[in-house]
Amino acid sequence: MAKDVLLEIGLEELPARFVDDAENQLAVKTEKWLDDLRVDHGPVTSFSTPRRLAVLVEDVAEEQTSIREEARGPAEKIAKDEKGNWTKAAIGFTKGQGKTVEDIYTKEVKGTTYIFVEKHIVGMDTAELLPGLRDVITSIQFGKNMRWADQTLKYARPIRWMVALHGNEIIPFELTGVRTGNRTYGHRFLGQEITIGQPAEYVNALRDEHVIADAKEREQLIRDGIKEMERKENFRIPIDEDLMNEVRNLVEYPTVFKGSYEGQFLELPPEVLITSMKEHQRYFPVKSVEGELLSYFIGVRNGDERFLDTVSKGNEKVLRARLSDARFFFEEDQKNSIDFYQEKLKRVVFQDKLGTYHDKVVRIAEITAKLAELLELNEEDTQAAVRAAEICKFDLMTNMVNEFTELQGTIGEKYARNLGEEEQVSKAIGEHYMPKQANGELPSTIPGSIVSLADKLDTIVGCIYVGLVPSGSQDPYGLRRQAAGVLRILKQRQWDVSVESLLALTRTLYQSLDLNLENEENAAAELEEFFKLRASYLLREMDVEQDVIQSVIHKEIGVIDYTFAKAAILSDKRTDEEFKVVQEALTRVLNLAGKTSETEVDPAGFETESEHVLYEKVLQITDPYKRANKEKDAEKAMNLLAELAEPIHAFFDHNMVMAEDERVRSNRLAMVNAIAVLVNEYADLRAIEWKQSF
CATH class of the missing domain: 1.10.3210 (Hypothetical protein af1432)
Structure with missing residues (x-):
């Protein structure tokens, strides 16, 4: 019968910026670990607070999936001697697979007969494998890993407890001197120690002890509290998403509260006030319906609504001190000139x-x-x-x-x-x-x-x-x-x-x-x-393919907006079946170019009509093409190059470019080079893996 698995890592408070990525790593690595072990399972759900990272895996199979594998050995002519007996190569192969020569059968692969044996790998009990979750924990990487006390494991913060349950059974392992168990902890000040009977109890058991384990739920509680404050007070609270993301990872049980500061501080530049609130105190600034900054702030407490007035007054006191410093700095700065500060730059090393x-x-x-x-x-x-x-x-x-x-x-x-x-x-x-x-x-x-x-x-x-x-x-x-x-x-x-x-x-x-x-x-x-x-x-x-990117910056980046426009055109043409004839023609030119450095063409040296036709088309499109490039009209420039496709194919069909006559050969190569110069101004089309060649 399938059972749920719960893994929780209890830590000292993590920096808020580490929490989301660590939670995601735990979920992804746990699922991959189970999949690699061939352990079937249901949904994987992750949780996080500043003090814990957790993952709940539902319906984990009781044992690994058993598999049958076919192992191929040497060719039959090597596996048997002249008398038809099994050779040492065959005997060694079967022994290495845990089989005997009695288990050999043969099959033909690409015209050659090989010997095979079939292995049946019986799945182990999942309970025997689960202590390996220790490796999942140690594999999590943080923005900064540190060694704590005498422990060898580098981690963002010290591990204080671990919950590891398979159904109601503890998954036994130890890490940094901490053994797994079934006990976790509620809110640091409002909660108690919790014994988890079954993994499915985890979320509600924590909620009962003032911990909201789901980060998204905590965020929604904060948003709801802000909206209620806006409705109640008739003001606006702009939500900075980065600040919201940080605040939700600083608390386990969020409660929104309002504070105020003296209106005289509004004489400071709004940016100073907002920075003081957001960056230093993690408060949301408050504005009027008309968009004017007001002398209020919104904070998020890590706790319930008890003694909220006291919490608000304490935060007001801290902010008042911060803003008083800011006002002092602002007033002192106004006493000096720009030249005064410019002079001081000479003493600071960049x-x-x-x-x-x-x-x-x-x-x-x-x-x-x-x-x-x-x-x-x-x-x-x-x-x-x-x-x-x-x-x-x-x-x-x-x-x-x-x-x-x-x-x-x-x-x-x-x-x-x-x-x-x-x-x-x-x-x-x-x-x-x-x-x-x-x-x-x-x-x-x-x-x-x-x-x-x-x-x-x-x-x-x-x-x-x-x-x-x-x-x-x-x-x-x-x-x-x-x-x-x-x-x-x-x-x-x-x-x-x-x-x-x-x-x-x-x-x-x-x-x-x-x-x-x-x-x-x-x-x-x-x-x-x-x-x-x-x-x-x-x-x-911009979802441009790597081969297209290489084609447009093969020589240089050039004028960036034009380069990006060309990339967009080629990315679209890359999957256009009708463009195949153009791609082939221009690529044939690029592949042959460089056999000579000559680009001056002598029409008097032409021997066929197709040479004249191609040369006239080149003359016809050159000036408009250069204008299109100058005007950065990527689509028009490519359409003009496309006009060369038919005469290029006719030219190659009716002429031997590498003719024996040196004068004829040089003239034809010069025309190829002249066209290649035009094409290369746009892109190196040889770099593109066109859809037609997939």
């Missing part, structure tokens, strides 16, 4: 080999000026961008950013505006850190976009020049995220400039500096490869 933050700002300003010139920006945008670049890091030296690092850029924008900088300049300072996450918001202004590009290019090129190339999960300067940001900004702005030209512009600046560029020799190639990998990642997010 990177040992790349100098101070002042040095970095000088480079950002120079790259910004060069970008503005390359992109032919108007004078107003150029001046705003350059000024923003010159002061883009000054807020790093303010008290406010020192206390609230999340506000870098935001405080720069606020202070610059207060200190009389133009609106475009102030806005660009705030935007130059964008995007702050891989898929985060992009700058909304041209100066902000330019300074953001300059800052990111400086960081990426500089780090790679001094040998700080990201490897594996190690990327302390966030170069991958910043490279993705560069590509996304270029795509959004649709600027007609290649990624490679921006890298060349930045490399030229670095080569003029008096720096110890230990990786200078390999930097150019590493930079281009690094950006190609980021471009590939972004294209994969």
Whole structure:
């Protein structure tokens, strides 16, 4: 009879950011472990709180599935000698399979007769296998594993108890000195020790002791509490999903409460108040129906509604102290000028080999000026961008950013505006850190976009020049995220400039500096490869196939939005049966190209009508094709190339390209090369695994 299995790992409080992934790992690894052991089972459900990770597997079979396996041995001619007796090879084979020569039978496989034996592997009792769940526990990886006391196991937090049940029987094993049992623990302050009789009792037994084991249920309770608070108080509580995800993993029994702070703190920038509440206290800010920030906050208590007023007052006291500090920092910062903070940048190192933050700002300003010139920006945008670049890091030296690092850029924008900088300049300072996450918001202004590009290019090129190339999960300067940001900004702005030209512009600046560029020799190639990998990642997010990606960035990334447009077209054509004739024609040209470097065609040297027809078609489509490329019309450019398909096939059908006559051969190769140049401007179609060849 099938029984349920429960496994719970009791821990000291896990960091909230570890909980969801660890819960998912436990569920996936447990299911895979059972499947690999051929143990049939029903649904697998996982649970988590800050103090526990658990998995419940329903209807676990009493024993492994028995299987019959056919083992193939040597060929019959090897298994038997001249007299028809079994050889040592046959005897050794059967012995190794736990059989005898009496069990041998023969079968023909691809024209050769082999010997076989059939094995019947009887399934073991599941109860004998379940102690192996210990290995599932040790296989869970966290964002940071540590060794605790004298234990050899590295884990996010020490293991304090383990529940392991098969029906009502304890699954016996030990880990870090903790033995499995049937006892778990309720809420740290409101609950008691619990004895679990059957796995199915787990969720309700915990609920009775003030623990909601299902993270999604805890989240829904929080959302319901917020909605009730909105209805009751007639205000709005914007829900930050990242904060919600964190809060639900900080509590085992959530109760929503309201707190307030003095209205005088509303004189601070809203971003300061919101950051103080969200990042430092894990509160949800409160707004009016009209969207104005109000002097209230919403917190989530790890407990029930008893003494909630006392809890609210305690939280108000903590927040009041935090906001008082913020107000002090804000007022002190206003006493100084931008130049004061700029001077302090000279004493703070950005990177040992790349100098101070002042040095970095000088480079950002120079790259910004060069970008503005390359992109032919108007004078107003150029001046705003350059000024923003010159002061883009000054807020790093303010008290406010020192206390609230999340506000870098935001405080720069606020202070610059207060200190009389133009609106475009102030806005660009705030935007130059964008995007702050891989898929985060992009700058909304041209100066902000330019300074953001300059800052990111400086960081990426500089780090790679001094040998700080990201490897594996190690990327302390966030170069991958910043490279993705560069590509996304270029795509959004649709600027007609290649990624490679921006890298060349930045490399030229670095080569003029008096720096110890230990990786200078390999930097150019590493930079281009690094950006190609980021471009590939972004294209994969658009569901573009890997072979199409390789075809459009085979030489370079180029103008990013056009490259992405070509990838989309080719991804669609890749499954178009009607495109087969075009693909074959263009690929034939690419395969033959390169036999000569000549691209000048002499029509007087043609010997057949098909040569004339193809040459005329090439002349006819060349200028429109180049215009389509310049205008970044990917579909029109491909359609023009497709017009070459029929005359290309006729050309190959009626002409020997590698003719014996050297003059004829060279002329035909020159025409092939000329067409290949056009095709390669679009993509290397040879890289694509067309549907027709699957």
